[in-house]
Amino acid sequence: MTETHTPAPYRRLITLSIMLATIMQTLDSTIANVALPHMQGSLSASQDQITWVLTSYIVAAAIATPATGWLSDRFGRKVLFLGAVVGFTIASALCGISESLVQIVLARLLQGVFGAALVPLSQATLLDINPRERQGQAMAVWGMGVMVGPIIGPTLGGWLTQDYSWRWVFYINVPIGALAFLGILTFMKETTQKRKTSFDFFGFAMLSLAIGLFQMLLDRGELKDWFGSIEIQLEAIGAFVTAAFFVAHTLTSNHDSFIDIRIFGDRNFVTGVLVIFIAGLVLYATRALLPPMLQNLMNYPVTTTGLVLAPSGIGTMVAMLLAGRMLRVVDIRLIMLAGFALTILSLWQMSHYSLVLSQSDIVWPGVIQGIGLGFIFVPLSTVTFSTLAAMLRPAGTAVFSLSRNIGSSMGISIVQTLFTRNTQIAHAALSTHINAFNPLIGPFFPLSNPATLLAINTELTRQAAMIAYIDDFKFMMVLTLITTPLIALIRPLKYQDELVTGAVAE
Numbered sequence: 001m002t003e004t005h006t007p008a009p010y011r012r013l014i015t016l017s018i019m020l021a022t023i024m025q026t027l028d029s030t031i032a033n034v035a036l037p038h039m040q041g042s043l044s045a046s047q048d049q050i051t052w053v054l055t056s057y058i059v060a061a062a063i064a065t066p067a068t069g070w071l072s073d074r075f076g077r078k079v080l081f082l083g084a085v086v087g088f089t090i091a092s093a094l095c096g097i098s099e100s101l102v103q104i105v106l107a108r109l110l111q112g113v114f115g116a117a118l119v120p121l122s123q124a125t126l127l128d129i130n131p132r133e134r135q136g137q138a139m140a141v142w143g144m145g146v147m148v149g150p151i152i153g154p155t156l157g158g159w160l161t162q163d164y165s166w167r168w169v170f171y172i173n174v175p176i177g178a179l180a181f182l183g184i185l186t187f188m189k190e191t192t193q194k195r196k197t198s199f200d201f202f203g204f205a206m207l208s209l210a211i212g213l214f215q216m217l218l219d220r221g222e223l224k225d226w227f228g229s230i231e232i233q234l235e236a237i238g239a240f241v242t243a244a245f246f247v248a249h250t251l252t253s254n255h256d257s258f259i260d261i262r263i264f265g266d267r268n269f270v271t272g273v274l275v276i277f278i279a280g281l282v283l284y285a286t287r288a289l290l291p292p293m294l295q296n297l298m299n300y301p302v303t304t305t306g307l308v309l310a311p312s313g314i315g316t317m318v319a320m321l322l323a324g325r326m327l328r329v330v331d332i333r334l335i336m337l338a339g340f341a342l343t344i345l346s347l348w349q350m351s352h353y354s355l356v357l358s359q360s361d362i363v364w365p366g367v368i369q370g371i372g373l374g375f376i377f378v379p380l381s382t383v384t385f386s387t388l389a390a391m392l393r394p395a396g397t398a399v400f401s402l403s404r405n406i407g408s409s410m411g412i413s414i415v416q417t418l419f420t421r422n423t424q425i426a427h428a429a430l431s432t433h434i435n436a437f438n439p440l441i442g443p444f445f446p447l448s449n450p451a452t453l454l455a456i457n458t459e460l461t462r463q464a465a466m467i468a469y470i471d472d473f474k475f476m477m478v479l480t481l482i483t484t485p486l487i488a489l490i491r492p493l494k495y496q497d498e499l500v501t502g503a504v505a506e
Contacts, residue, residue, distance in 0.1 A: 010187050011129050015138070017183025018122040019145045021085050024176045025115040026149030028057065028092075030287065031157035035166035042166065045101045056105045058409060059215045060112025063208040065402045066259055068117045069395030070199060072124070077394070078190040081121050082181060087114030089177030095170035119146060120397035125188070127385055127393060139381040140324030143374070144317050146404075150284065152313050154291060155306030162303070200253070206246035207259070211406075213239035218413035222420060263388065263396045271489045272384025273403045275336075278483040279376055280404035281411030282343065282476050286350075286369065288412045289419070293469050294362065297355060297462055308359050312366035319374025332379045333487050339375030340484045342368050347477035355466050383490055415472045422471045426464035434460070 032039075032053060040050040071080050091110035098104035122145070126138040160168040217235040224232050250261055263269055290309060294300040300308070319339075326335055346369035353361070381400075388396050434456060 013183060013187045014129055015126065015141060017180050017187060018081070018125055019141060020176055020180040020183070021081070021088075021118045022122040022142065022145040023149050024173050024180065025088065025118040026146055027153045027156065028111060028115065028170075028173070030150045030153030031160075031169050032057075032166075035157050035161040035169050038161055038166040039104070043098070043101045043104065050101070052101070052105050053108055057108040057112040057115075058219075058405070059212055060109045061116040062112075062211045062215055062402065062405050062409070064113045064116035065120065065405065066207055066398050067204065068120045068398040068401075069260070071117065072121065072394040074199075076190050077121060077125065078184065078188050080117055081125075081184050081188065084114050084117040084121070085177055085181045085184065088118065089174055089181070091115075092170045092173035092177065096167040120394065120401045123381070123397045123400070124393045128390065135382055135386075137324035137327075140320040140378045143320050143377040143381055146377075150287060152310065154287075155303075155310055158303060158306055203246060203249050203253070203259070206242045206249060210239050210243040210246055211402075213242065214406075215409060218409050221413060222417050226417070259399065260392060260395045263392050263399065266388050267489060268383050268387050268491055269385070269396055269400075271486055272380050273400060275376070275380055275483065275486055276384070276400060277403045277407035278479065279373060279380070280407035281414075282347075282480055283373055283411075284408035285411035285415045285472070285476060286347075289415055289469060289472055290362075290366075293353075293465075297465055297469075298357065308362045309366060311363050312370035315367040315370030316374040316377075319371040320378050323375050323378035327379060327382060331492060332383050333490055333492065335375050335379045336487050336490075337484070339372045339377075339379075340480060340487070342372030342375065344372075344477055344480050344484075346372060347473050347480060350473040351470050351477060353466070353470060353473070355462060387491065411476075415475070418472055418475060419465075419468045422468035423461075423464045426467040427460055430460050430464060 036050050036053065039045070039053060043050070068080075075083075088111055091107050091114055094107035095104055095111065098107055123139075123142055126142050127135060130138040156172075157169050160166075160172065213235045217232055217239060220235075221232055226232055227236070250259060253261075287309075291305050294305045294308070323335055323339075346365045349365040349368070384400060385393060385396060
């Protein structure tokens with residue numbers, strides 16, 4: 001792609017168009033969550049079945065994401081972008097008109113397949129149409145779409161479902177997709193060179209099976225009691241074997257494999273992929289924990305839950321805009337270190353939660369975490385590709401997005417599993433103190449009364465759940481702390497002087 005000298009007016013219009021597509025895709029990763037109970041009744045589905053509305057989208061997107069690099073080389077970035085937007089928009093409309101569980105799951109699979117390319121394509125395009133001194137700001141804009149979308153998704157989904165219908169959670173993509181399509185068609189230039197490489201069907205099949213089986217393992221592990229289930233054991237074995245075949249095939253294919261192995265020779269890229277994996281884990285895991293904690297333990301309504309969580313997204317947007325400008329004059333590693341420190345601080349604050357919290361106790365740690373993640377994401381998105389050859393960017397951005405998606409799904413699965421098990425452990429430990437000889441129990445609460453036992457058990461369950469949430473926040477805090485030293489592996493931007501020169505010239 002040779003759009004480095006794209007005129008500023010076109011650059012802004014291209015940015016607006018591709019960010020509409022990006023936000024549309026990232027919103028759909030969480031916007032349907034709060035609508036699931038409404039869908040369940042409308043589609044006559046069980047609790048277990050309705051979760052396929054979420055998992056089918058995640059699995060399809062995870063499998064299709066690595067194909068972005070090859071498709072972009074083969075057909076051109078603009079053609080692929082337009083096809084992905086059209087396909088995603090039509091699939092969204094099909095979701096809205098679905099009358100059965102099978103129909104909506106198939107439509108969500110299509111959404112995932114077509115939407116998978118939107119995020120890596122938008123990142124690669126923004127890197128190409130902006131000169132080096134503007135790439136930090138470009139990644140700030142891109143990062144806002146990628147990270148803020150999942151944050152505001154539940155709030156927007158709750159409003160649409162409550163005031164209109166769950167179908168509008170999907171219909172809202174139609175006008176957004178139409179605008180994005182017109183903008184990309186009108187202002188975006190096609191890539192100047194297309195590489196007609198052969199498609200690595202074996203590599204794609206092995207990677208797709210590995211990702212799909214691994215995602216199935218994560219999604220169904222808790223329901224099936226993990227490795228106590230033959231199904232989970234088979235999925236784990238299948239994922240390991242197919243992943244091993246894919247790695248062996250990639251290492252022996254001399255650059256003809258599905259994923260170009262040359263991208264892993266870049267130290268900044270490999271470090272960035274590892275860090276975004278952890279950042280995705282912490283972001284999505286926190287978003288999966290806080291809504292049920294507020295609604296189930298503290299009786300927050302859906303709208304109030306969305307309102308107290310929304311400032312986190314505001315913090316992320318502000319931090320991303322600041323970080324994009326700070327890249328001009330501050331060492332990129334120092335910005336990321338500040339981001340990690342703020343994220344650790346916010347998780348430390350969350351690890352001190354209790355059943356007695358004010359709304360400000362929820363808002364401020366969220367804002368701090370949002371700022372921290374913003375300071376991590378923009379520099380990371382910039383430095384990861386700063387030393388990667390332009391011809392390898394489509395493949396690199398696909399792997400970068402794939403790592404973030406796998407990190408997010410692993411994070412959600414891990415914290416939910418830990419929550420369930422730690423709740424049971426805490427409940428068992430607390431119940432040992434419930435007996436007639438306890439001076440706080442015996443004289444005031446007759447244990448022979450079934451109503452008393454029920455009330456005590458209800459309160460024990462609440463306390464045990466709060467302890468389990470706290471343990472999850474502590475786990476994520478330690479994980480983030482352990483990841484922080486990876487910053488030392490990042491090479492500083494060689495064009496720091498160019499950034500300062502560019503800032504003065506402007």
